Amino acid sequence: MSSHLEPLVSVVIPLYNAQEYIAETIESVISQTFTNWELLVIDDCSTDNSVNFVKQFEGQDQRIKLIELSDNFGGPAGPRNVGVRKAKGEYIAFLDADDIWVKSKLKYQINYMLSNNLNFSSTNLFRINESSKNIESQYKVSGLLNKIKGKSSLRDLIMGNFIATSSVVLKKDRLLDFNEDVNLIAVEDFYLWLEIFNQKGNRYGYINEKLLTYRVVSNSISERGTCKQEVKSNLCVLKFILKYEKWTYFKQYSIKVASMYIMGVFNIFKR
Numbered sequence: 001m002s003s004h005l006e007p008l009v010s011v012v013i014p015l016y017n018a019q020e021y022i023a024e025t026i027e028s029v030i031s032q033t034f035t036n037w038e039l040l041v042i043d044d045c046s047t048d049n050s051v052n053f054v055k056q057f058e059g060q061d062q063r064i065k066l067i068e069l070s071d072n073f074g075g076p077a078g079p080r081n082v083g084v085r086k087a088k089g090e091y092i093a094f095l096d097a098d099d100i101w102v103k104s105k106l107k108y109q110i111n112y113m114l115s116n117n118l119n120f121s122s123t124n125l126f127r128i129n130e131s132s133k134n135i136e137s138q139y140k141v142s143g144l145l146n147k148i149k150g151k152s153s154l155r156d157l158i159m160g161n162f163i164a165t166s167s168v169v170l171k172k173d174r175l176l177d178f179n180e181d182v183n184l185i186a187v188e189d190f191y192l193w194l195e196i197f198n199q200k201g202n203r204y205g206y207i208n209e210k211l212l213t214y215r216v217v218s219n220s221i222s223e224r225g226t227c228k229q230e231v232k233s234n235l236c237v238l239k240f241i242l243k244y245e246k247w248t249y250f251k252q253y254s255i256k257v258a259s260m261y262i263m264g265v266f267n268i269f270k271r
Contacts, residue, residue, distance in 0.1 A: 006036040009106060009169065010089030014079035016044040016072075018097035019053060020130075021215065025097055026057050026064070028213075034106035037093075039064045040086055042079035045072040050097075075185040077178035084175055092172050094189075099166040100213040109169050112207055119174050120196060120204040123167040125212040135216060151206035154197040158237050158249050159256055165189040167212040174202065187232040194240045 011029055015022060022041075029039050041054045043066060054066045067086060073079060076096070084092055091113075093106065105123070113121050129135050150156040157163070176195055178188045196202055237253050240246065 006034060007091055007110065008089040009034070009037045009091045009093050009110065010083075010087030010172070011037055011039045011093045011095055012080055012083030012087065013039065013041045013095050013097055014044060014076035014083070015041050015046060015050055015054065015097045016076075016079075017046050017048045017050060019046075019048045019050045021098040022050050023053050023057075024100060025095065026054070028101040028103075029095065030057075030061060031103050032101065032106045033104050034110060037063060037106065038088060040083045041066050041097075042083045043068045044074075044076075044079045045069060073180065074182065075180070075188065077180045077185070077188040080178050081180070084172070084177075087172060090172060091169055092175060093169045094165045096166045096215075098215040098217055100215070101166075102211045102213070105211040106169070108209065108211060109207060112205065113169065116203075116205055118203045118205045119171040120202060121169055121207060122163045123207040123211040124209055125164050125167060125214040126210040127214050127216055130215070130217050132215075152204065154194070155249065155252065157193060157197055158240075158252060161187075161190045161193065161233060162206065163190075163193050164212060164214055166214065170196070174199070184232070184236065186229055187236050190233055191236045191240065194236065198240075198244060198246075 013022075013025065018025075026039065026041070029037065039061075041064070043051050043054070045068075051066065051068065054064075058064045058066050065086075067082060069079065069082065080094065091110065095101065109121055109123065112118070127135050127139060149160065149162065151162045174196060176192060179191050180188070184191055197204065234253075234257055237249075237256075241250055241253060
């Protein structure tokens with residue numbers, strides 16, 4: 001696909017105090033083999049040197065735009081919504097300020113979506129820690145479960161969020177707002193995926209290629225991999241079921257919560 005035929009992709013990065021990682025994250029966008037993109041970095045009132053790093057990139061590449069918010073949202077939902085509203089692209093791609101894309105990520109994903117007539121997709125990922133060290137070995141069990149779990153339907157999503165936000169590309173006309181409810185901070189993306197999957201005409205595809213390097217940061221607002229996030233995820237599902245009266249999924253949800261409780265008790269006695 002030649003560059004002049006490539007659809008415009010708007011990349012949205014919510015930024016808050018990520019001076020250690022933001023340069024590497026932006027560089028991973030600049031190095032994409034897919035070139036028809038714009039990058040919107042939405043700064044949520046950072047107090048470190050993050051903004052200055054972004055300004056340096058903005059001065060070097062006209063595709064990069066920094067948007068500085070006057071008030072702090074307290075989470076990534078608000079900045080993402082601002083970015084989407086400012087976006088000019090036919091497609092929206094999300095990227096967190098501490099994650100990194102593989103060079104072929106956008107080209108592979110856009111071609112896959114066009115070839116399969118999809119309007120929403122996400123990819124597999126590779127995990128590193130704050131020091132960029134490979135920590136995949138810590139996720140062997142979850143990796144095995146991930147391989148055998150379905151990744152296409154609303155039922156699959158209710159059983160566990162398999163969509164990494166930094167891997168998502170979707171048509172802008174499919175997007176709803178991220179919910180800015182403070183009770184959904186760290187799982188507002190999961191709630192949005194549930195709502196999009198519930199829409200008529202949703203055509204989703206999971207790409208089982210590790211096109212995202214996902215940084216697990218211990219003090220991240222997303223609280224990735226923690227018990228607290230699991231509880232919030234379950235509340236997301238319950239809120240979704242009640243809002244849309246999806247009673248057929250309630251039994252499935254109950255089994256999931258019970259299984260989580262049993263595993264928690266097992267781990268306590270295992271210590």
